[in-house]
Amino acid sequence: DADVTQTPRNRITKTGKRIMLECSQTKGHDRMYWYRQDPGLGLRLIYYSFDVKDINKGEISDGYSVSRQAQAKFSLSLESAIPNQTALYFCATSDSGLAGGQYYEQYFGPGTRLTVT
């Protein structure tokens, strides 16, 4: 089974609808992240969470909200979807800490393709 899973894998919704994307991980990591990818662009960070009680905005958080229900679960919500939120959404996880400046590698889920019509 995959370590980082995302549901749904594909979703088509209409403008104005509320939608939730879910991410679950079995890696036991403290840190979780949500990114979006647009055609021809790299991934951009939407929100990140360093533990259950810590939520931080990323580069492009407007129009999105998140919920960290448990260490293993991190959900992304679009309160009122709009067409320019059509994108590929990725969840990622990593271990915690910067001991000695060490970087803890991020592990990515398979992505959710969201289309807003």
Added chain:
Amino acid sequence: KQEVTQIPAALSVPEGENLVLNCSFTDSAIYNLQWFRQDPGKGLTSLLLIQSSQREQTSGRLNASLDKSSGRSTLYIAASQPGDSATYLCAVVQGAQKLVFGQGTRLTINP
């Protein structure tokens, strides 16, 4: 604000050729640099991670170099194979574990 650029956006080469993918970044204050591979319908797979104190990393046919002072990294792929066809992304690691990605290079290896 850190900006990461990858050139070219797309590359098509015959099987067996050696090739180089380029990545440049504007702010040299990075922790590390990471190269990923992205296949359609799948997530990102980490290929190589270069610590800021290192100049290169190797894994099989892949070699990545890092020159912080000039803000550049290259990914060298030796003896390319059709299975190497994918989009390759570079990302720099800045404070608080944040990754800043380039837009990617779409690589096609022709049999």
